[in-house]
Each structure stands twice: as C-alpha cells, then as structure tokens.
Amino acid sequence: MAEIPPQGAPAPAFTLPRDGGGTVSLSDFSGRKLVLYFYPKADTPGCTKEAIAFNGLRAEFEKADTAILGVSADPVAKQDKFKTKYDLDIPLGSDESTAMLEAYGVWGEKSMYGRKYMGIERVTLLIGRDGTIARVWPKVKVTGHAEEVLEAARALA
Incomplete structure (x- = not known):
C-alpha cells in the first residue's frame, strides 16, 4: 500500500467519474481549499453518518472558502442512490x-x-489553495470529525 501523502506534499492530481454524470478533478478546486474525504462504502452506517455530517456543515465550509469531495470505490449509480436517499449536496x-x-x-x-x-x-x-496537503486525518473516527475538519479549514489561510 502506498503511503498517504504527508503534510506539505503536493496533492496527487486526479479525474474521477462523479455522481450525476461527468467528472470531478483536483484542478476543479484550484485556488480553493478542499476537504477530500475517503469513505469505505456508500450507505453503510459510518459512511452515512460522515456524509450527513459534512453535508450539514456545507454552508459553514463554503464560508471558509472550502469545497468538500467524498470519494469511494462505489460505482456512480450507487453514489447517485446514496446522494438521493440522504439528500446530500456534496459531490x-x-x-x-x-x-x-x-x-x-x-x-x-x-x-x-x-x-x-x-x-x-x-x-x-x-488540501490548501496551493494544491498541497495542509492536514491529514488518518483512521478517522466519525463522531465530531466534520466539525474538527471545519475548524482546521477556518484556520487555514
């Protein structure tokens, strides 16, 4: 298994299929801060709780000029069902x-x-505005996590 990029390293570029069709790329967030969260499987208890928490703080992240992107290995059709079922507005x-x-x-x-x-x-x-990793949370515990990430996003220039 490759290592998680450390703080200060450039974020690896990517382009992925996304919910609703089309693609999403790291470059889409150029000049903005980005919360990139990885979750094991859509519509499972922990992943649902995490997605709902980030989605619920979406307006606060926007005020902090920070976008949110969730990524899993689930097919787009499953991502679409997950978004619809829980009324998620994050990509x-x-x-x-x-x-x-x-x-x-x-x-x-x-x-x-x-x-x-x-x-x-x-x-x-x-990920900071400059495309480098500003902070890493390995082995995330879901409860209170979105709030902790929001505080870090607010503190990042």
Missing part, C-alpha cells in the same frame, strides 16, 4: 479502478472477523 467521486485511492495511500488490505480483503481506509485530507 461524490467514484474510483472503481482504485488508481486515485492508491495514489492517496488509502487503498489496502483490511481485516474483519479474521477475513482479509482490499478496501478503503477512512482518511480525510485538507
């Missing part, structure tokens, strides 16, 4: 190829109930 990227997930060091071997499988680690990155 969701789909990386079924896992190339972008690997570039960000969040795709790797996981273990549950003794079974090993490949999956996504719940990680959040705050």
Whole structure:
C-alpha cells in the first residue's frame, strides 16, 4: 500500500467519474481549499453518518472558502442512490479502478472477523489553495470529525 501523502506534499492530481454524470478533478478546486474525504462504502452506517455530517456543515465550509469531495470505490449509480436517499449536496467521486485511492495511500488490505480483503481506509485530507496537503486525518473516527475538519479549514489561510 502506498503511503498517504504527508503534510506539505503536493496533492496527487486526479479525474474521477462523479455522481450525476461527468467528472470531478483536483484542478476543479484550484485556488480553493478542499476537504477530500475517503469513505469505505456508500450507505453503510459510518459512511452515512460522515456524509450527513459534512453535508450539514456545507454552508459553514463554503464560508471558509472550502469545497468538500467524498470519494469511494462505489460505482456512480450507487453514489447517485446514496446522494438521493440522504439528500446530500456534496459531490461524490467514484474510483472503481482504485488508481486515485492508491495514489492517496488509502487503498489496502483490511481485516474483519479474521477475513482479509482490499478496501478503503477512512482518511480525510485538507488540501490548501496551493494544491498541497495542509492536514491529514488518518483512521478517522466519525463522531465530531466534520466539525474538527471545519475548524482546521477556518484556520487555514
């Protein structure tokens, strides 16, 4: 598994299919701050709670000139259902190829109930206006996380 880019490193460029059709790229957020959060699977309890929390603070992130993008390996159709079911207004990227997930060091071997499988680690990155990693939250615990990221976004020039 590749390493998560450290603070101060340039964010790896990407272009992904996104919910609703079309694509989303790192360059779409040039000159703005970006919360890039990776979640294991749409419409599961933790991922739903995290998406709802970020979505609920969307206006506050906008005031901090910070965009939000959620990324998982789920197909676009599943992302669309997830967005509709929970009335989410944040964009969701789909990386079924896992190339972008690997570039960000969040795709790797996981273990549950003794079974090993490949999956996504719940990680959040705050990318600065200059395209470098300003902050990394590895092994995210969902409760209170969106609020913590918002405070960091507000503090980042």
